[in-house]
Amino acid sequence: MSRAGAEFEAFLRRRGLRMTRQRRAILEEILGSRSHLTADHLEERLRRAGERAAKATVYRTLAMLVEGGLLEAHDFGGGTTYYEPILDRDHHDHMVCIGCGRITEFRSPAIEELQDEQARSHRFTPVTHSLKIFGYCARCVRRRSPGTPPRRLPGPAGPVPASQPSGPIRGRPR
Secondary structure (H helix, E strand, O other), X not given: OOHHHHHHXXXXXXXOOOOOHHHHHHHHHHHOOOOOEOXXXXXXXXXXXOOOOOHHHHHHHHHHHHHOOOEEEEEOOOOXXXXXXXXXXXXXXXXXXOOOOOEEEEOOHHHHHHHHHXXXXXXXXXXXXXXXXXXXXXXXXXXXXXXXXXXXXXXXXXXXXXXXXXXXXXXXXX
């Protein structure tokens, strides 16, 4: 059994749950993935592999894997959550293409140092952070018609849901 499998099994035992065949299959599938997966992608991959797991089981297991510190959940816009394993992986940030949805991981010691410097200058103790850069990958830039300006997003990370204000909030709500 992998280290992640052992940690997940211990996590489940502490909650009075057991490692079922479906939970193990979900864990193995996501750990074996070379990309960020959504619950729907994971469910499809399980089905193609001959594993039967209800959608509710997939969602509950993903939530437990996040809670157990084995997966990280990301919101890259569009209302879909993406998951990636984090056990034994170095910290990294993401660039997200708003043209095709491609997610590129990158590491930058210079960015990390700048963040640490800013935290110190503001007497702030960071616990974690997430940097996501939204734009266009080289392939999408090449595909655009010459002279077509890049599409600008209305919000900080994509279209702003109708239930949220579209501009900056001034002052405190009363």
